[in-house]
Amino acid sequence: MKAIVNSKFYDFKNYREDSYILFDEKILKIGSMKEFTSIEKKHIDTIIDGSNCILMPGLINGHTHIYSTFSRGMNLPFNPQSFKDILDQLWWKLDGVLDIEDCYLSAIIYGVDCIKNGVTTLIDHHASGGNILGTLKKLKTAICDDLGLRGLFCFETSDRFNIDQCIEENIDFSKVKNESCYGLFGMHASMSISDSTMEKVYNLKGDIPIHIHVAESLDDEIDAINKYGKTVVERLRDHKLLGNNSILAHCVHINHMEAEILGNNNVFVALNPTSNMNNAVGLPDYNLLKRHNIPCIIGNDGLGANITREYLNLTYSMKNKYQSPLAFNFGDLLKIINNTYEYVSNQLGIKIGRLDEGYVADLILVPYNPPTMISEENIFSHIYFGIFDNFAPSYVICKGSIVMDNYKIKLPLSNVYEESREASRKIWNKLN
Known part of the structure; x- marks a missing residue:
């Protein structure tokens, strides 16, 4: 089980502040940070600090x-x-x-x-x-x-x-x-x-x-x-x-x-x-x-x-x-x-796109320190004008697994890019 704590949550419908989420392949529990102190931490393998971030569903x-x-x-x-x-x-x-x-x-x-x-x-x-x-x-x-x-x-x-x-x-x-x-x-x-x-x-x-x-x-x-x-x-x-x-x-x-x-x-x-x-x-x-x-x-x-x-x-x-x-x-x-x-x-055949219990844990954590007041009434304005224009999530989670950890892709990639460049050379030679 993993947890993201100290974060704002937004799922294109609902907004929460100062919240935590527990998940494996699916979202298990969501609550305010005041409640998190009573959670038994020994069952949590990974805790990600979401301070100054907004947690959203994967796009x-x-x-x-x-x-x-x-x-x-x-x-x-x-x-x-x-x-x-x-x-x-x-x-x-x-x-x-x-x-x-x-x-x-x-x-x-x-x-x-x-x-x-x-x-x-x-x-x-x-x-x-x-x-x-x-x-x-x-x-x-x-x-x-x-x-x-x-x-x-x-x-x-x-x-x-x-x-x-x-x-x-x-x-x-x-x-x-x-x-x-x-x-x-x-x-x-x-x-x-x-x-x-x-x-x-x-x-x-x-x-x-x-x-x-x-x-x-x-x-x-x-x-x-x-x-x-x-x-x-x-x-x-x-x-x-x-x-x-x-x-x-x-x-x-x-x-x-x-x-x-x-x-x-x-x-x-x-x-x-x-x-x-x-x-x-x-x-x-x-x-x-x-x-x-x-x-x-x-x-x-x-x-x-x-x-x-x-x-x-x-x-x-x-x-x-x-x-x-x-x-x-x-x-x-x-x-x-x-x-x-x-x-x-x-x-x-899945529940996707909401930050709610029972939905799949496809999640993105996006750093955002709002320059103006943020609330349920204006959250999408912040998302649209403050986040979409410079979109750079730090954590990406799919099916409960962290696929990008603080901007680092989990899969080793160096050889893949070399192979891709060599493949492109052959493809372009065919075309020319």
């Missing part, structure tokens, strides 16, 4: 691409005139050559970056043309087994790859379900998936929720209308792929009719504002999604590992989009953050 990245690790510093001819050009000139070149060992290395490096940014669970959308079969288990080994985090993984089925292997990989990995990991059914995007592939996916996948990019760019919608005479969402509906708990990433260019369809099908939309701005594809219409009661979660589309940047950029970009400082408020952001915890809770 969740609701849509990412681990394989993007190997794009860092990559130099390829790049002169895109459309989003499709970005895929052709960059991402489809990179993911087309990755093999199974590249997948493991990218996951270890990305997972370490997640830990440093307080992310203890990630929902990944994977692609690797060099190897398909077995790659999701490699991601699980790196993220869940070696680093001790939680992950939901899938392989993005696309006509660019061997379709049968894509389907087999998704179905095979979906059988690996526990409190640490689970498999969704990955699909890339409408514009890289034919009708015959969609039909095959529906016939074989069973009730596994899909995870797919939807209308990230206008290219995706135009492609669907030109080839099939219908929008992206209509295609997915007509192929009966909009199952409960499916994740549709982006949805930047859906229309009112498509939003109504999504609102009637119990799906989640993963917003990725920083990536949308970086790719210049536009921004999601959050008000449209909100009007149709479509639950949103938040990811970063593989653009780094700092999910708190997404919280900030989503807020600022929505205010800018709607030209009003009142257009998107703290209540909107808190709803999206809590939706992300709810989604993972449902998929992994």
Whole structure:
């Protein structure tokens, strides 16, 4: 059993001061420090002093691409005139050559970056043309087994790859379900998936929720209308792929009719504002999604590992989009953050995202010495303006294990980074 003492607690709902927490894999007890003196200390193996810190639940990245690790510093001819050009000139070149060992290395490096940014669970959308079969288990080994985090993984089925292997990989990995990991059914995007592939996916996948990019760019919608005479969402509906708990990433260019369809099908939309701005594809219409009661979660589309940047950029970009400082408020952001915890809770069958007894002990301790008064009424303002902008947790705990101890990652990493640099050299040579 472990304890964190002398800390402020905040879990995106409740705030406590001068408190302690006892935990192993789950939270066992929470109380005020006045009560801690009566606790029998002989059963506590580790006590962490949380003075001048705020204890929070570990964060969740609701849509990412681990394989993007190997794009860092990559130099390829790049002169895109459309989003499709970005895929052709960059991402489809990179993911087309990755093999199974590249997948493991990218996951270890990305997972370490997640830990440093307080992310203890990630929902990944994977692609690797060099190897398909077995790659999701490699991601699980790196993220869940070696680093001790939680992950939901899938392989993005696309006509660019061997379709049968894509389907087999998704179905095979979906059988690996526990409190640490689970498999969704990955699909890339409408514009890289034919009708015959969609039909095959529906016939074989069973009730596994899909995870797919939807209308990230206008290219995706135009492609669907030109080839099939219908929008992206209509295609997915007509192929009966909009199952409960499916994740549709982006949805930047859906229309009112498509939003109504999504609102009637119990799906989640993963917003990725920083990536949308970086790719210049536009921004999601959050008000449209909100009007149709479509639950949103938040990811970063593989653009780094700092999910708190997404919280900030989503807020600022929505205010800018709607030209009003009142257009998107703290209540909107808190709803999206809590939706992300709810989604993972449902998929992994755990209680996550609260500092309360019986919830999993996925915790982050963030140093913060407030310059002004702090209270239950203004705590999220302190979190948003004082912590998210300079996010640097000192302790990260997942499944009750300390994975970062006073800024030190527990897993030895020196050889991993050397191996990753050597792998990147080989990958880039293939591309050039």
